[in-house]
Amino acid sequence: MERIDGSSDFILWQMNMKDYLVVLDLDDALKGPMMKQHKRKYSDEMESSEDVTDTWRKMVKKCLLEIQLHVARKVQGHDAIKDATSAKHL
Structure with a gap:
């Protein structure tokens, strides 16, 4: 996966x-806040709702970091990228 640098085709990236x-x-992290269907999906594998919430938060953080790591350094300083709090937001 290549990094986006601002000069390549954003839609393709x-x-x-x-x-x-x-x-x-x-990819579920791109859908925004954890919805009921996500809770059901992860509840089958987890013992408590706290475990489900922690799993969801970790997935959202990993997704956000993956996207940020695939942005070229010269673009990483942009406010929209460095201030993003969720993958969906970014």
Whole structure:
């Protein structure tokens, strides 16, 4: 997966990034806050709702970091990138 540097095709990069996140099983984090269907999906594997919430937070953080790591250094300083708090926001 190449880094986006501002001079390449953003739409193609975005499409490839989404596919990459599917391969890593992080794509649910792009959907925003944990919804009921996500809770059900993860509840089958977890013992408590606290475990589900922790798992969700970790996935969102990993997804955000993967996206940030695939942005070129010269673009990483942009406020929208460095201030992003979720993968969906970014």
